[in-house]
Amino acid sequence: WFGTTAFAIRVYPFLAGAAFFLLSLRLAREMFGERVALWTALLLAVPPVYITIATSVIPPDNYLATVALGSLALLITHRIVHAPAAPGRPSRRHLLLGIVCGLGFWVHILFIDFLVVAVGFAWLKDKLLPVRQGGWAPAGGFALGGLPLIAYNILHAFDTFIVARTVPAAVALEKGWMAVREIFPVLVGGVVPLYGDNPNLVHFSDPVWWSMAAFYVGLAAWIAWRFRIEWGRLARVSTAGTSGVSILVVLVLVSFVVFARSDRANSWAFRYLLPVMSALPILAALGLAKMAERSRRPVLAVGLAIVAIQAWGHGVVWAAWGDAETRARLDLPDDRPLVRYLDENGIRRAYGHFWISYRLTYETGERIICAQPYDERFGGRYRPKYTDRVDRATPAAFITLPGLGLEPDLIEHDLKLIGGRYRRVQVPPYTLFVDFKPPDEGVPLDPAGWGVRASHNGESARNAIDGDIFSRWGTGTAQRPGQWFEVDLGTRVPVTRVGMALGQFGSDLPRGIAVLGSLDGTIWTELARAERHLGGLVWGEFHPVFDVPGRFELALPDRPVRFLRLVQTGTADPFDWSISELFVYGRRPAAPGWPGWPSWDDSQRELGRRLFRDALEALEEGKEDAALVSLDRAVRADPGHASAWQRLANVAGRRGIADAGALRLELARVNRERGLVSEADALPASRGKKAGPARP
Template sequence: MAASSFRHHIPLAVLLGAAVRAPFWAEALRTPVDGDTAIIGLMARHLGRGTTMWGQPYGSPLEAWLAAPLLAAMGARPEALRLCYFLLGLVLIPVAYLLARRLDPRAALPAAVLMACPPPYFLLLSALPPPMYPSVLALCGLLMVLALRIADHIESGRAVSGELVLAGTLAGLAAWTHLMSLSIVAAGAAYLFRAARGRRVALLYALVPFLLASAPWWTRALVDRQAVRVVSVSERQEGFTSHVLDVLPRLPRPLGGVLGTRTPWIADDADHVVQAPPGVATLIVLLYGAALVLAVRASRARPAARLLLAAVALVVIVFPFPLRSGPDSMRFLTPLYLPLAALVAWGGLALGKPRRAWILVLALACLHLGMASRLLAAWRGADRAAAPFLLPDLAPVRRFLEERAIRRAYASYGPAYRLTFETGERVVVSQPWNERFLHYPLPYLDEVRFAKNAAWVLTPRIPTDLPAPAAFEAALGAAGGRWRRTAAGEAAVFHDFGPPFGPMVEPLATAGAAGDASLTTVLRPSPTAPSTWTLPAPRPLDAITLVAGLDGPRLLRSMDVEVSADGLAFETVSRRRRRDERTDLRWVGGQPQYVIDHDVIAVPLAGRAVAAIRVTPVASGDEWALGEILIHPAEDPARRAPWDEWLDPSLTWAERRRALLSSPRPERADWYSRLLLAMRHH
């Protein structure tokens, strides 16, 4: 094909793709960013922080790297993030062109037109995508283009070391970003291995860069099973065989979704779907099926087509095995469409004349656009605050928090990241625990824990592990103290907290290493037997606080805390049980928290006389350590010191650590809890 045709065809196809996508982009621009997309925007502001998508054990920061220049130029605005995904959606058009061009130059433009007018699911992915998938699709397509090019160069005896290095790097980056790309990587590797007879040592030029580029994933996978959870084939809740037997009979459902017979309103939603009329769905399947049959027959004379056929087949074959696959998990099948589009355009040439290939492609394009119009109509009539979007307007919450000078808050997954992104991190909001990957670190949780004036933002319409407002208020009532509740749009905001005890404490001098006002020395009580500490003299206490040490084991996950007024008869004043941490609301640092890290446990006593304290392990043999036992002497509530801020809130973690160590405040309970947090961040 002439170079001039190449220069004109791709811009024309991209312009067509932009025109087709423009109405969807307009709808995306009036849709608030969701939690996942907000994470990408926040990561783009903190390049180099983390090697996975924040809050989960896999995924790469690739899309944050791509979005960073746009956010730098346009500001931290939703429009900048949307533009990043709009452009990624358009990238697939020239990739389809290049793929088909490797098969036959006459198939290039039809393939690009088909990708410009794709099944509606790909229009969804260009406007409101789940992160990682748009970039992985582009990487997989480029990888196949490179594999075909390298094989041709090997056959002609040309040097391919540079291209192999590039291919290995792209393959590693794709694997790091999402493991669903491994099907395409494997197909490309097998194709090159077969093509490189007599020169297979040269493939090391690709293997080494692949291992290096994917190292952030596989080095983590060696020590953390969660890094491969996205492709896990069995778990405690579901076995491999039962899962495969459940998915296989329903495989046509997600396959049809990728081809355009059904499209969810948002990625992989099962309840809100645009369904093609039976006649349209049948025609779509027949046209794709016929084109694929033609491509299979023609592949006998064109080995390059075998790579694309293998890629399509491998994506489908592997799909049923991961537990995250299901009848509505269309996203995991999306890597098959780029090679399929190239094969359809190329297979159409087998009908004898290029015009017939165009008829096939344009027929499919028209069917796709007809279904796309249905999806667009559904979007235009949808309330973004209702299901399946569940993206209520958070402007009332933002205004309330900023008017009250509240700079830290807790909320569920989506609202937390949305509020943080939409305020440009003027307000930092975190989940109180990781709702998707329990115990996996969260980027902002310690920042909120460290704060002195934190709020809780609860949005009852959005499904979450967090308690409903009424349940949270009941938990606050059980914990004692005071608070205020304010409605802000659809959210209930809890704020102005005050514990039922003050911050002033005394280390229990009779507790030895757990009473020396230092968290560097610890006691290691019996893992199974009760441990008792006696006060020098009985005295009324407002509370006791148990604090873990800086290093070593944490506090017990399952225990009873008991007190005695005479050292003989003990009464249980606190119970903690393994796996119940998310229902155990405690006062820490003057704010209500669910203590999931077993670092600080405060027990209100309401002025009760205490002569001895006992901790009893319950159904536990875990090693544990105690850094400090702090007692809160009973005080007149009117004379209690406030839980106020005594550090500059703008300090970095390193500056906080230095300030806490250089100016210790062992008389304050929050000095100990803050020191534990600060020492984690070094």
């Protein structure tokens, strides 16, 4: 139903839009009468552009369905608060309200604004509702309507609510003003977004915009004064003598507060204020209807002017989308040539920015799986869906689009640094990288017998070659050009690659580096240089892969050296430069019995396990903050199992130090699902012992 079908793309948004329109009319009629309903119909007949774009034209993300269900919840709430009902016990309306709220919250967490208003006014109407006979009805209805959401979160440590982080009050005040200044004009049609939530906006001329602003400021002032008695009654925690205006105004205020407190809100996150559209057209219609009672023709002209402005906004979008160059700038290019190229070359797996990856996967019905190469939106906290599939696939492609995520020149820069071969292909406006051939990497060299020294903290330099991912060498001061780390390989060896693992200290990645080689430790030759480097682009089994935090590789020319010197060329405040383990690859055959240096994956997985054990120990000692820090580091250390570590972290944060056993139960479930951690790792029995890859 919700794949690439006509129902999902056309019918479902149309039904949601029709429901929102009809429910808005019904709500206006029941609250204020026929005249206000007619004005509401006029204002919504040609709605503000953002409602059309973000809720109907774009494949559904359930925003319009959420607002429609919210309008239904407001309608039921109004009937509960203001319609006559038998006193003393909850009615069927309470049960229905609970079901609608549960369903709306399942459809999208954005429904929280409506939920607060519905629960708040139902309680104001009857403060003894929870203890009355049948008082279970609203909560029972909510559980029934939201059953899929509740079941999912019980099984996944309430993952849905990870996004519900808040900001301090001072930041919230700034975001609240930003919402009034930058978000509100988009919602009322005074600013035209050319595509969903993005900064490509068209502004009206100042006279038009200031006229609209004056109307809405005047509307707010009139409502505040005309219904001032209602605000006093609400302040006394009562709904007696109030009207539907109270419900609508409180919804607007709640929406602005929720937006301001959210750490995800920004200057073009318009969708987070979308719930106000269940109230704003009706409040505007109420103001116009009251004004028309005194002067009909001028007010009709004002209403028609608002509709004309909104219609003009639709024309602007239509013209923009009809221009190929503008579509490309809006990240909406025609991707049929891209799909045709991938099909003709047998490429069924690819990496792309999340705007590209979701669209391509959706439009091809998952015939082509396109995934984010790493977690672009949340800084590596989650493992993107399908990325593992692309990591293991061949052939695969990197797809880039100017202005979206990684620039093609930057990817090509890093591809050259890690070696191997590839082709750069133009499928305008896309740039693709395909036909990957890995370099001849050589074998990992045994560090036994190496000598090391460094420009800073030379006494800890051997930590970089001790086989322990949890120890490190670091400069102990901010990164500055000229800092160096030197290795004496003991004999001349043709070297092909050098790599560094940062372990727990991914932020200490060198911001620029030069690799020098020497036969005698006196005369040096530059072998490789990276003045800028993304970090984390390394060769996988078949092609380069991203999302390996704290990992850095450089290909070297196949030439013999005895000494290698890594020289810092970048600057980073306040981060120092550190190396947990240094890896050197060369042509020398591995020594008899030498199993090779620990793989990157083994090292990172071991780091995740070690950090998790540290977290359990901290929990048992009552150090909850330290436990959560360790769990967060475990997520970053082992991104392949990030969701599992995050579930564990959620349990810790939710249940606190009093129930460390809950962590073990969650761990056991993870272990059964994925074989991620041994049962022994679940117990902090290794207290005081040093864990890490053993020396061969």
